[in-house]
Amino acid sequence: MLAKVLSFTLVGLEGKKIEVETDISKGLPAYDVVGLPDASVKESRERVRSAVKNAGYLFPANKITVNLAPADLKKEGSGLDLAIAVCILKADGEIKTRTHEDVIFLGELALDGTLRSVRGILPLLISARKAGYTRFVVPAVNKKEASYLPGVEVYAAENLGEVVTFLCGERELAPVAHQEYVTGDTVNPYAADFKYVKGQLAAKRAIEVAVSGGHNILMVGPPGAGKTMLAKCIPTIMPDMPFDEALEVTKIHSVAGQLDAEEGITRCRPFRTPHHTATTVSLTGGTTNSKPGEISLAHGGVLFLDELPEYQRGALEALRQPLEDRVITVARAASTVTYPANFMLVASMNPCPCGNYGSRQQECVCTANQIQRYRAKISGPLLDRIDLQLVVDSVKYEELTEKADGEPSASIKQRVDACRAIQRNRLQKDGIFTNSEMGEKQIKKYCVLSPECEAVMQNAFKTLNLSARARSRILKVARTIADLAGEEDISRIHLLEAIGYRTFDQSAR
Ligand SMILES: Nc1ncnc2c1ncn2[C@@H]1O[C@H](COP(=O)(O)OP(=O)(O)O)[C@@H](O)[C@H]1O
Ligand SMILES: [Mg+2]
Ligand SMILES: [Zn+2]
Incomplete structure (x- = not known):
């Protein structure tokens, strides 16, 4: 089965949209990631595989091809892990919902399925919002950073298991509450004066x-x-x-x-x-x-x-x-x-x-x-x-x-x-x-x-x-x-x- 999930990756201070496509077909067990991935994206294969297993799901024992589009964009970093994992579970039929097609997934996975922080959450959110996307799933550690941006609906999760059960409608995740920015701390935090x-x-x-x-x-x-x-x-x-x-x-x-x-x-x-x-x-x-x-x-x-x-x-x-x-x-x-x-x-x-x-x-x-x-x-x-x-x-x-x-x-x-x-x-x-x-x-x-x-x-x-x-x-x-x-x-x-x-x-x- 074929599935598609959205994410964003950094180019300088800008976020660029990445479509993660996964195809699972009959054949000898294999797992390939294509679409000009840099070294850290390649390493993500192993992280995703472990995280899926340790979150309590079966990693499909078929021929899996993950494509990161557009292919000519050099993807950096590990922030695509979550989107890849969700996409594989969708292609495998583990996640069935269709109501989350416009959600942007951001996050690095640890081997045990914990979501790790990603660099540049704020610029990624700002670029995505500019492109018309307003719903996001981010690592819980990045929650504070996401909370200052108005006009977005952000769900923060601790681990892959939380994300999957949320997408399957088995668990509620409250959207991150928006915080107002206040200036003017009048206390001088420095020793000098x-x-x-x-x-x-x-x-x-x-x-x-x-x-x-x-x-x-x-x-x-x-x-x-x-x-x-x-x-x-x-x-x-x-x-x-x-x-x-x-x-x-x-x-x-x-x-x-x-x-x-x-x-x-x-x-x-x-x-x-x-x-x-x-x-x-x-x-x-x-x-x-x-x-x-x-x-x-x-x-x-x-x-x-x-x-x-x-x-x-x-x-x-x-x-x-x-x-x-x-x-x-x-x-x-x-x-x-x-x-x-x-x-x-x-x-x-x-x-x-x-x-x-x-x-x-x-x-x-x-x-x-x-x-x-x-x-x-x-x-x-x-x-x-x-x-x-x-x-x-x-x-x-x-x-x-x-x-x-x-x-x-x-x-x-x-x-x-x-x-x-x-x-x-x-x-x-x-x-x-x-x-x-x-x-x-x-x-x-x-x-x-x-x-x-x-x-x-x-x-x-x-x-x-x-x-x-x-x-x-x-x-x-x-x-x-x-x-x-x-x-x-x-x-x-x-x-x-x-x-x-x-x-x-x-x-x-
Ligand atoms: N105008 C000043 N009032 C109070 N302390 C001073 C003054 N100018 C110099 N000092 C003392 O002399 C020290 C050396 O000054 P510093 O700023 O390192 O000088 P410079 O960088 O010009 O070589 C300071 O840490 C401070 O204790
Ligand atoms: Mg000096
Ligand atoms: Zn001199």
Whole structure:
């Protein structure tokens, strides 16, 4: 007998429909899976066979052919196990019902018939819903992840036996209850807080501007100046994540297999800190199993590269395209996939090999040549893409021993949240959320300069020898500074502050 069951498989962040067809015919016992299955799908043969037996059903002792269509699509992973098992039992006449033909089955099987979690449940559900499918059977461990998506009917099962008895009408499975997503956990879950950072008012201000608009920032200063400490406080002021952004981030983390199953959704903006020994591939993603890399896992949040010149040159250069396009395209065996990579780059570095160049406290002992060679590790084009370049010097002893706390992160975060809301309102119709994402069209529309400001800009362009890209980036930062002030127009002081954040790339040349 012939049977057909539906499933979905991942290609990048998209789910593609798979039709599992099974034919059982008289003949010598055999079990073949055809339709370009990769190694893990082939292994599924053995899992399915054991799971069916251990769930208490007879595995048909005939000639079984399983076809996965479309044949030209490379199927990855083990998420098709459940659909294959159900299809075999249907073809064998064990499951007779016809009311479940539009149900999508997702899940890996353990040898004892237990349903194991699959990567990318959320993107699979979203793609299937887009294609018009609304009913799903998923592993119970993936229940939480499926619960946030509206407009779907999801049944979560512990094992194959539950699924079969449910399909035969011998058992009820309650659909997973839909959960409303709520933003705004006001409790700071981090040990760090800006209130513990003494002094450094200019640095804190620049970081507030950068986080508010999602702009890239580089901190340059001597060892011990507090660069790492400042960066580690950034998560404490990152704005809440609205549902649409959370879904996008969750999709990536789910496909990477990094989603907390208990949480089911990524609520906190990511703060990724890859080590300086990180390879280009681990940053960009796209190995044989085509998982997203660090820069995609940082989507919607921060990629923190501490001690920037220590990173491999190739890895740094690989950041240039995503810093511009906000997506990364990676090659796979037969095709390419594109992952979102819209992150805010936070980086730190010493100003020179000894670390003291420009410091008020210590003397630099490096030659001009040494300094130049050191800075050349960061290419001009990469530096050009960093909106705010911040010189951080060590605080004085008196400041460090100051008893009073600084402004707490929670109150800075309120301003950041308010500033993000202004940007969202203005930019949502353009399909973006932050000032840093503005293209030339939006810059022209929302960063209009008065003749007085235009003169200031022109002057800076000449004296600082800025590139066209630097000009756009300054305008976007000025827009954020005006938004933080709650002002409609960019005024002279906003622009001057933004220009002031672009001085390091000049001193470096
Ligand atoms: N402004 C500051 N307020 C409080 N502690 C500071 C400050 N600056 C530096 N420190 C202390 O010095 C330590 C070293 O700072 P760190 O962030 O590692 O410096 P850097 O990364 O610039 O080399 C911090 O862990 C912190 O204890
Ligand atoms: Mg450090
Ligand atoms: Zn030096």
